[in-house]
Amino acid sequence: MTNLATARDTAPARRAAPRRPGRGPLAARSRTRGAAGRRRTPLLFWCPFAVLFAAMYLAPIVYAAVSSLFVVHRSGLGLTAPTKVFDPIGNYTHAFGDGGFTSSLGRVALFGVVQVPVMLGLALGLALLLDSRSARAKGFFRLAGFLPYAIPGVSAALVWSFMYSPQSSPVNHLLEPLGLHVPFFSGGTVLWSVANIVTWAWTGYNMVIIYAALQSVPAEVLEAARVDGASALRIAWSIKIPAVRGAIALTAVFSIIGSAQLFNEPVVLQPVSSGAISSAFTPIMSAQAAVAAGDYPYAAAQSVVLAVLVGVVSFVFFKLTNRGEQA
Structure with a gap:
């Protein structure tokens, strides 16, 4: 009986015991x-x-890709509104048969092959000079190198148009006593006149990116190389440049894309180029000319072709650089 009474007394206590936190459906x-x-x-x-x-x-x-599948048809007299006819390859056939557009693609390709390595070489050299132990006033030179990028491209092109103008060029005025004259807008040099403006504007920007990557190189590694007797040139070639290979590849891809998008500088220089810069000087200028003519599907097809080519080139470049790093 005692045990039964004890069980009855303790049962409510067990039922009234609080539940542990974190248990139950709530x-x-x-x-x-x-x-x-x-x-x-x-x-x-x-x-x-x-x-x-x-x-x-x-x-x-998506809109450009879909629009490029239609061809604009106009009546012979132009008295009726133009109509769009579905023709998936019509605009692309026209684009690759258009001598002005294909010439602009080749011109931009030549521009990128020459200008991009020169610009990145200058940027790398300036970044290595800033990163050297003997460099002084690094903040000032970083700002001075970056300043051209901060100037709007149109404003810079206007200033350079004054520098290139046959009537007002101070460069040719200085060279005149020597009997020299630089034909900035001749057929063989106008592309490199544009390349000079782009190089001046973007070298400092790429220099800052590469210089920032150089700051991640461990100081212990550099000091060990100096203790082993490595010269500054040897340290730069064997340690610093391999360490910033990723930054160089990144700036190279950005520069390739920027070369394909070349537009502001030639458009600003076009009025003073004496016809050397045509309305189809670059692919984007050619597409803009098609838009001005009201042929939006053809401009869309040109844009799609340019985008695909840039994507393929960037992909191949990334593959080649990644293979080099793995090797």
Whole structure:
């Protein structure tokens, strides 16, 4: 009887004992809501980017690709409104048969093959000079090198048009006593006159990127090389340049894309070029001329061709640089 009474007395106490925290259906639902909230938080940050990316990047690409599949037909007298006819290859056949557009592609390709290595070579050399132990006033020279990039491209091209003008060029005025004259707008030099403006504007920008990458080289490695008797040139060639290979590849890809987008400088120089810069001097200028003529599908086809070519070149360049790093 005593044991039975004791069991009856302790049973309510056991039933009234509080539950441990974190147990039961309410706690499980709370944990589920917390996990779902943690999963939704990154999406809240990602959604604005996704919306802007789709609206400002993907949508124009899709619209241009679809528009390029139609060909504009006009009547002989032009008395009726033009009509669009579905012809998937009509504009692309026209583009590759258009001598002005294909010449602009070749011109930009030559521009990139020559100008990009020269610009990146200058940027790398300036970055290595700034990173040397004997360099002084590094902040001033970084700012001075970066300053041309901060000047709007149109404004810079206007200044350079004054420098190139046959009537007002101070360069030719200085060379005149020596009997020299630089034909900045002749057929053989006008492309390099444009390349000079681009190199002046973007060398400092690329220099800053490469110089920032040089700061990640461990000081212990450099000091060990100096203790071993390595010269500054040897350290730069064997340690610093391999360490910034990724930054050089990045700036090279950006420069390739920028070369394909060449537009501001030749457009500003066109009125003073005496016809050396045509309306189809670059692919984007050719597409802009098609837009001005009201042939939007043909301009879209030119843009798609240019985008595909740039994408292929960038992909091949990345593959080659990655193979070099793995080797």
